[in-house]
Amino acid sequence: MSPPAASQRYPSPSQPSGEVTDLKSQLRQLAGSRAPGVDDSKRDLFKKATSDIVLKKMCYLYVGNYAKGNPDLSLLTINFLQRDCKDQDPMIRGLALRSLCSLRVPNLVEYLVGPLGSGLKDNNSYVRTIAVTGVLKLYHISASTCIDADFPATLKSLMLHDSDAQVVSNCLSALQEIWSLEASHSEEACREKESLLSKPVIYYFLNRIKEFNEWAQCLILELAVKYVPSDSNDIFDIMNLLEDRLQHANGAIVLATVKVSLQLTLSMTDVHQQVYECIKSPLLTLVSSGSPEQSYAIFSHLHLLVVRAPFIFALDYKHFYCQYNEPSYVKKLKLEMLTAVANEGNTYEIVTELCEYAANVDIAIARESIRAVGKIALQQYDVNAIVDRLLQFLEMEKDYVTVETLVLVKDLLRKYPQWSHDCISVVADMSDAPYILENLIENWEEEHSAEVRLHLLTAAMKCFFKRPPETQKALGIALAAGMADFHQDVHDRALFYYRVLQYDVHVAERVVSPPKQAVSVFTDTQSSEIKDRIFDEFNSLSVIYQKPSYMFTDKEHRGPFEFSDEIGNISIAPEASSDIVPAQQFEANDKDLLLSTDEKDDNKGVSNNGSAYTAPSYDNSNISSQMQELAISPAPPRLFCESTGDNGLDSSTITDQTHAESFHSLHRIGWSIYKLQVFLLCLKGIRSIIKLSHRVCHKLFIGQGTDKIESGRAEYVSGIRHPI
Numbered sequence: 001m002s003p004p005a006a007s008q009r010y011p012s013p014s015q016p017s018g019e020v021t022d023l024k025s026q027l028r029q030l031a032g033s034r035a036p037g038v039d040d041s042k043r044d045l046f047k048k049a050t051s052d053i054v055l056k057k058m059c060y061l062y063v064g065n066y067a068k069g070n071p072d073l074s075l076l077t078i079n080f081l082q083r084d085c086k087d088q089d090p091m092i093r094g095l096a097l098r099s100l101c102s103l104r105v106p107n108l109v110e111y112l113v114g115p116l117g118s119g120l121k122d123n124n125s126y127v128r129t130i131a132v133t134g135v136l137k138l139y140h141i142s143a144s145t146c147i148d149a150d151f152p153a154t155l156k157s158l159m160l161h162d163s164d165a166q167v168v169s170n171c172l173s174a175l176q177e178i179w180s181l182e183a184s185h186s187e188e189a190c191r192e193k194e195s196l197l198s199k200p201v202i203y204y205f206l207n208r209i210k211e212f213n214e215w216a217q218c219l220i221l222e223l224a225v226k227y228v229p230s231d232s233n234d235i236f237d238i239m240n241l242l243e244d245r246l247q248h249a250n251g252a253i254v255l256a257t258v259k260v261s262l263q264l265t266l267s268m269t270d271v272h273q274q275v276y277e278c279i280k281s282p283l284l285t286l287v288s289s290g291s292p293e294q295s296y297a298i299f300s301h302l303h304l305l306v307v308r309a310p311f312i313f314a315l316d317y318k319h320f321y322c323q324y325n326e327p328s329y330v331k332k333l334k335l336e337m338l339t340a341v342a343n344e345g346n347t348y349e350i351v352t353e354l355c356e357y358a359a360n361v362d363i364a365i366a367r368e369s370i371r372a373v374g375k376i377a378l379q380q381y382d383v384n385a386i387v388d389r390l391l392q393f394l395e396m397e398k399d400y401v402t403v404e405t406l407v408l409v410k411d412l413l414r415k416y417p418q419w420s421h422d423c424i425s426v427v428a429d430m431s432d433a434p435y436i437l438e439n440l441i442e443n444w445e446e447e448h449s450a451e452v453r454l455h456l457l458t459a460a461m462k463c464f465f466k467r468p469p470e471t472q473k474a475l476g477i478a479l480a481a482g483m484a485d486f487h488q489d490v491h492d493r494a495l496f497y498y499r500v501l502q503y504d505v506h507v508a509e510r511v512v513s514p515p516k517q518a519v520s521v522f523t524d525t526q527s528s529e530i531k532d533r534i535f536d537e538f539n540s541l542s543v544i545y546q547k548p549s550y551m552f553t554d555k556e557h558r559g560p561f562e563f564s565d566e567i568g569n570i571s572i573a574p575e576a577s578s579d580i581v582p583a584q585q586f587e588a589n590d591k592d593l594l595l596s597t598d599e600k601d602d603n604k605g606v607s608n609n610g611s612a613y614t615a616p617s618y619d620n621s622n623i624s625s626q627m628q629e630l631a632i633s634p635a636p637p638r639l640f641c642e643s644t645g646d647n648g649l650d651s652s653t654i655t656d657q658t659h660a661e662s663f664h665s666l667h668r669i670g671w672s673i674y675k676l677q678v679f680l681l682c683l684k685g686i687r688s689i690i691k692l693s694h695r696v697c698h699k700l701f702i703g704q705g706t707d708k709i710e711s712g713r714a715e716y717v718s719g720i721r722h723p724i
Helices: 020-032 053-066 071-084 089-099 110-120 125-141 143-148 151-161 163-181 189-196 199-207 212-225 232-241 243-247 251-264 267-286 292-308 310-320 328-341 345-359 363-378 383-396 400-413 417-427 433-442 450-466 468-484 490-504 505-512 526-537 543-544 574-579 598-602 618-628 657-702 704-708 713-721
Strands: none
Touching: 020 053, 053 071, 053 143, 053 243, 053 433, 071 089, 071 110, 071 328, 089 125, 110 143, 110 151, 125 143, 125 151, 125 163, 143 151, 143 163, 151 163, 163 189, 163 212, 199 212, 212 400, 232 243, 232 251, 232 328, 243 267, 267 292, 267 310, 267 417, 267 433, 267 657, 292 310, 292 526, 292 543, 310 328, 310 400, 328 345, 328 363, 345 363, 363 383, 363 400, 383 400, 433 468, 433 490, 450 468, 450 490, 468 490, 490 505, 490 618, 505 574
């Protein structure tokens, strides 16, 4: 007997084998080969369609994937999809209706209305659920078709009368989205949207809330937040209906219920406080039963509540103690809550616990714990013991602990000057302060933080007023390095210090080291308005981010330097293009940039208003000749003249208001171009100024005048005003 032919042993994919398993395998391979660029349109797929639900689902997946790229060919699939929408199996009817609505081809909209209408009236709840979602898809494809078919009214009827909870929740979600989009240009849609917040509808949903799944319950609770009760009895009825939702295992439902209770009782102070008492236990139980991520979300909302009502949680402060196995972000949030709930009765226990965290291996948590101790001290709770604890931190000989402690001591002394005698004996005994500053200043270029360089400048100035002879050299180096710094703030501050020293050292001391009064209140980082806005957005990302939603959703609030495509695309009229002169380089004379008052007095006699500093002088004739060489007119370029010139425009002929506004706008553009040209000319000179400032400061502070300034500040004043 001869062996079977190869075609019989291995049937080709284009020939039906009659085996369902083979068809399933081939279809799975087909679905796995849906890579970009692969053309499978010629496969004879639809001839293999059977009543098997797995095969049909694979076919629907294939059709939905390629329909958008081949809208004309997708028309060929309408017949078998419409036929399946009338199948006896409700599962096949639902799958076919879902696939038909997922094609998202505008040319096929007319074929969706009939199956959707039949699906909304189907006896099976699964088909009705799919049909409700399909109506929303149809609205996004063609809103007019959806409205003309009166589908929103059908959805409203289903929402109020259907027995299946999933169908009702889908209708609510779809109607909210449709009417929200239609409300901008339809008064009827506005009325329908407001009807969802009526008392009968709200009570209808709340009475059936236990029938819905977690997602639908959150949707209903968000709807209840927007409801305005008519009287106090209405408020208590709603809270009684939702009382058992506080014991739900799902954190989203608990938080949504908390939001409803808090919002409803905002106008009732006593009841609002009782709500805090009721929600405290469920939230504290919820944070200990979930994952760290869920705990962080609950703790973020607890933190908001603790800040608003710290006395409610004062006795439960031990729930906010940090556990060794908790992630850092949870510990940090707990430290903030410990700071908020501190009062006269629990300060000692909380501060003792925080002091234990100062020795934590996690440096970030150790820093935060020390800051928390300082914040409690600023609240006037047990200041004596806290100051002693802070001074003990200095004995730990850990850099990060010492740094945070010194910062807190500084703030404490600003609020409690009477404790200065205890702190100064520990902090202020630094006989080598000028030499420490000198070492830091010598490593100026290695310091990458502009903020540190700014503080280094100020510290050198303050130390100079206390110990002039020892700090003079370090101050000179700091000013020279600061004026040569690339950072604008550092450069400006160094230049300001240099000029105020030239003017009067005593004035400089009053500016840099003025006598400070005690600070009674330290401002919070967030205003009360922002906190109220976050509270209104309870149970959202605003609480997690600790900022209102507009700060991370609106484009203008994402950053101070948000790039705009409009910048750089400013068009200049073609008539004005001939007046634009390209930027040229400008070489300045180094001698003119020196800040020596003797040389300047010899070169010019212009009054300097009595100050010891005068601006560098330039020879006007040199500037004129250089500008002529650069083909730049000293006067600003004029885009329009009284008589018709090269630009072909006559200002006297502009009588219309629109033309006049255009005239002034272009005139301002001309001034801007002129200012830009002048700015570009000065760039080269600024570079020379930066280089020479180092030499000037070196001459004034380190050069020949240094040996004459050893007796104190008075001799230094004469040295700075009359440099050698």
